[in-house]
Amino acid sequence: MKLKSLLAALFSIAAVSAAQADINVGVVLSATGPAASLGIPEKNTFALMPTTVAGQKINYIVLDDASDTTTAVKNTRKLISEDKVDVIIGSTITPNSLAMIDVVAEAETPMISMAASARIVDPMDAKRAWVFKTPQNDVQMSTAIVEHMTNGNVKTVGFIGFSDAYGEGWWQEFSKIAELRKIKVVASERYNRTDTSVTGQVLKLMSANPDAILIAGSGTPAALPQKTLKEKGYKGKIYQTHGVANNDFLRVGGKDVEGTLLPAGPVLVAAQLPDSNPIKKVALDYISKYEAAYGAGSVSTFGAHAWDAGLLLQNAIPAALKKAQPGTKEFRKALRDALEGTKDVIGAHGVFTMSPMDHLGLDQRARVMVRIENGKWVLQK
Amino acid sequence: MDLQIALLLGQDGVVNGAIYALLALALVLVFAVTRVIFIPQGEFVAYGALTLVSVQAGKVPGTLWLLLGAGLVVAAIDIALALRVGNRRRLPAIVGWNLVLPGAVAGALYGLDLAQLPMALQVVLALAVVVPLGPMVYRLAYQPLAEASVLVLLIISVAVHFALVGLGLFFFGAEGSRTPAFSDASFQLGTLNVNGQTLWVLGASFALIVALYAFFGRTLYGKALRATAINRVGARLMGISTTLAGKLSFALAALIGAFSGILIAPITTVYYDTGFLVGLKGFVGAIIGGLVSYPLAAAGALLVGLLESFSSFWASAFKEVIVFTLIIPVLLWRSLTSHHVEEEE
Numbered sequence: 001m002k003l004k005s006l007l008a009a010l011f012s013i014a015a016v017s018a019a020q021a022d023i024n025v026g027v028v029l030s031a032t033g034p035a036a037s038l039g040i041p042e043k044n045t046f047a048l049m050p051t052t053v054a055g056q057k058i059n060y061i062v063l064d065d066a067s068d069t070t071t072a073v074k075n076t077r078k079l080i081s082e083d084k085v086d087v088i089i090g091s092t093i094t095p096n097s098l099a100m101i102d103v104v105a106e107a108e109t110p111m112i113s114m115a116a117s118a119r120i121v122d123p124m125d126a127k128r129a130w131v132f133k134t135p136q137n138d139v140q141m142s143t144a145i146v147e148h149m150t151n152g153n154v155k156t157v158g159f160i161g162f163s164d165a166y167g168e169g170w171w172q173e174f175s176k177i178a179e180l181r182k183i184k185v186v187a188s189e190r191y192n193r194t195d196t197s198v199t200g201q202v203l204k205l206m207s208a209n210p211d212a213i214l215i216a217g218s219g220t221p222a223a224l225p226q227k228t229l230k231e232k233g234y235k236g237k238i239y240q241t242h243g244v245a246n247n248d249f250l251r252v253g254g255k256d257v258e259g260t261l262l263p264a265g266p267v268l269v270a271a272q273l274p275d276s277n278p279i280k281k282v283a284l285d286y287i288s289k290y291e292a293a294y295g296a297g298s299v300s301t302f303g304a305h306a307w308d309a310g311l312l313l314q315n316a317i318p319a320a321l322k323k324a325q326p327g328t329k330e331f332r333k334a335l336r337d338a339l340e341g342t343k344d345v346i347g348a349h350g351v352f353t354m355s356p357m358d359h360l361g362l363d364q365r366a367r368v369m370v371r372i373e374n375g376k377w378v379l380q381k
Numbered sequence: 382m383d384l385q386i387a388l389l390l391g392q393d394g395v396v397n398g399a400i401y402a403l404l405a406l407a408l409v410l411v412f413a414v415t416r417v418i419f420i421p422q423g424e425f426v427a428y429g430a431l432t433l434v435s436v437q438a439g440k441v442p443g444t445l446w447l448l449l450g451a452g453l454v455v456a457a458i459d460i461a462l463a464l465r466v467g468n469r470r471r472l473p474a475i476v477g478w479n480l481v482l483p484g485a486v487a488g489a490l491y492g493l494d495l496a497q498l499p500m501a502l503q504v505v506l507a508l509a510v511v512v513p514l515g516p517m518v519y520r521l522a523y524q525p526l527a528e529a530s531v532l533v534l535l536i537i538s539v540a541v542h543f544a545l546v547g548l549g550l551f552f553f554g555a556e557g558s559r560t561p562a563f564s565d566a567s568f569q570l571g572t573l574n575v576n577g578q579t580l581w582v583l584g585a586s587f588a589l590i591v592a593l594y595a596f597f598g599r600t601l602y603g604k605a606l607r608a609t610a611i612n613r614v615g616a617r618l619m620g621i622s623t624t625l626a627g628k629l630s631f632a633l634a635a636l637i638g639a640f641s642g643i644l645i646a647p648i649t650t651v652y653y654d655t656g657f658l659v660g661l662k663g664f665v666g667a668i669i670g671g672l673v674s675y676p677l678a679a680a681g682a683l684l685v686g687l688l689e690s691f692s693s694f695w696a697s698a699f700k701e702v703i704v705f706t707l708i709i710p711v712l713l714w715r716s717l718t719s720h721h722v723e724e725e726e
Contacts, residue, residue, distance in 0.1 A: 252557060
């Protein structure tokens with residue numbers, strides 16, 4: 001008996017001394033440039049993540065890609081070749097994440113993206129086998145909006161979105177689903193994040209007289225069409241996307257965004273979730289950690305995508321450690337397999353269960369409908 | 382499209398055009414006097430608006446630190462230079478403009494209950510923080526290379542632009558802000574609903590243009606600027622300091638920029654990087670004026686505003702393409718009608 005425990009102790013010492021290499025996590029995010037309002041809370045979130053998992057020290061190496069695709073790719077190459085990272089988390093936005101896929105697949109390094117588009121993990125192929133993501137797909141969110149519209153007896157819809165990948169992605173998903181559900185899209189307009197006026201587009205939308213208008217923008221720039229709509233006297237329902245789910249949108253929008261409907265990750269209204277919902281605890285834990293560090297009311301849903309990426313990683317690392325040492329090709333492979341085997345990991349945005357064909361793994365629990373009432377996000381049952 | 386929509390679009394276009402016109406005038410002014418294509422013009426728009434936002438929120442704006450820091454550096458350099466040539470008489474002016482003035486602004490910002498001040502005072506305070514940055518930027522970035530070629534000055538402009546945008550992100554954060562309108566009044570003009578802020582923008586732009594006209598036509602400093610613009614060497618021989626002319630034109634450009642920012646902040650959400658695109662559209666207007674003619678630049682800027690407004694109605698996805706494509710026929714026309722003058726190096 002004594003001998004056995006001694007042997008076990010010796011083995012564990014051997015294991016520890018052999019496992020001296022730290023786990024290096026390379027992070028690429030957009031802390032400056034147009035996507036800064038998404039990237040900054042993500043960056044803040046990495047500072048809150050545990051620095052040891054399963055007794056193994058973890059180093060987070062965070063690089064900013066300035067919302068620029070070329071820089072994102074350059075940073076990814078640097079992290080892989082110079083810092084010898086075991087896994088990449090990033091980037092914040094879809095174009096950057098798509099461009100990074102080739103690089104991580106070539107270096108056989110797993111990557112967890114924090115960007116929204118379904119194209120990052122779909123269609124699944126040999127390259128995307130290395131890629132995972134945490135935010136909900138646009139299609140999940142579009143379905144939620146269209147469902148809400150049909151229930152609310154909306155027959156005609158006007159669409160106005162960013163003239164970039166975000167707006168186009170929404171337009172494709174939304175117009176497809178709306179057509180299936182017999183909702184007529186009567187006008188489709190575009191505007192730029194940096195526009196100072198959208199009067200032309202809004203007048204055109206209003207001349208089509210739709211029952212509801214969907215604004216596909218992210219962050220505070222999405223408030224501009226809505227303010228103009230109110231100013232010009234639009235009376236119908238206004239839907240926004242989950243891209244606006246931060247407090248700055250409420251601040252800038254003021255009373256003009258009252259009554260807005262939007263789909264969002266449950267973390268946005270964590271305190272209002274029923275106690276039976278497993279996500280509530282994780283989401284509240286994240287919120288309290290974030291606000292303790294950065295001040296009350298500072299939390300946003302975007303940072304929670306980074307938190308979820310961290311949770312997936314913390315879940316996968318112990319399994320991968322059993323198979324190989326950090327810093328090796330085998331470890332990266334094991335980590336990828338462990339990520340793919342993710343089962344019932346509860347994050348702040350939903351419950352992740354992955355499979356070889358599904359590298360997102362979120363289900364319907366990952367989205368709720370929210371209404372803005374008295375300057376607050378209110379969960380719609 | 383009916384008349385009502387056309388009128389609304391026209392109104393929107395004129396309001397935006399008025400802002401572009403102001404920036405176009407500032408760009409023409411700076412280029413004429415210093416040969417600098419002033420890309421950072423737009424940053425002063427954002428700085429002006431966001432500094433006012435901070436003041437109204439009762440917070441000390443981050444731009445104050447930039448002002449104090451830049452003032453300190455300028456003072457250190459100028460005092461060292463003045464002492465080396467033994468010119469002690471310049472010291473009071475250097476200390477006054479670069480240390481005492483920013484210090485006084487800082488004192489006012491810390492001493493007063495910012496959020497409770499009347500709006501006019503808040504605007505004055507915001508301008509007092511941002512406008513002195515203009516001459517300081519000139520002193521630090523452009524003056525040492527004032528005789529360099531237009532291309533070198535343009536490259537400096539790009540560098541200054543990136544530095545100021547980065548600082549803007551640091552001071553104000555990534556999210557945008559708005560300020561309350563100057564007045565909530567709105568008027569019914571036939572079928573057209575005109576709100577007070579629109580009139581404010583148009584009135585203030587017009588007043589500023591008239592003031593500039595009077596400044597250049599009636600005052601000694603204005604005439605000195607014009608003389609420098611027409612012939613640098615000649616002006617210098619007549620005892621006009623080109624350095625002073627440069628600083629003065631940058632101060633005016635900063636004033637126009639910051640004031641434009643304060644005018645548009647109630648109409649639209651202003652971000653740390655909003656200024657660049659607004660400035661670029663002013664630049665298109667200035668190009669239409671060939672970077673020399675004030676009236677043509679203002680007319681060009683109005684055209685940009687109207688074109689933008691109507692194209693956003695007809696083809697919103699291609700709005701920017703249409704606006705910036707305007708520059709091509711204009712350049713063609715200009716290169717055909719004016720004969721090319723080799724730049725003296």
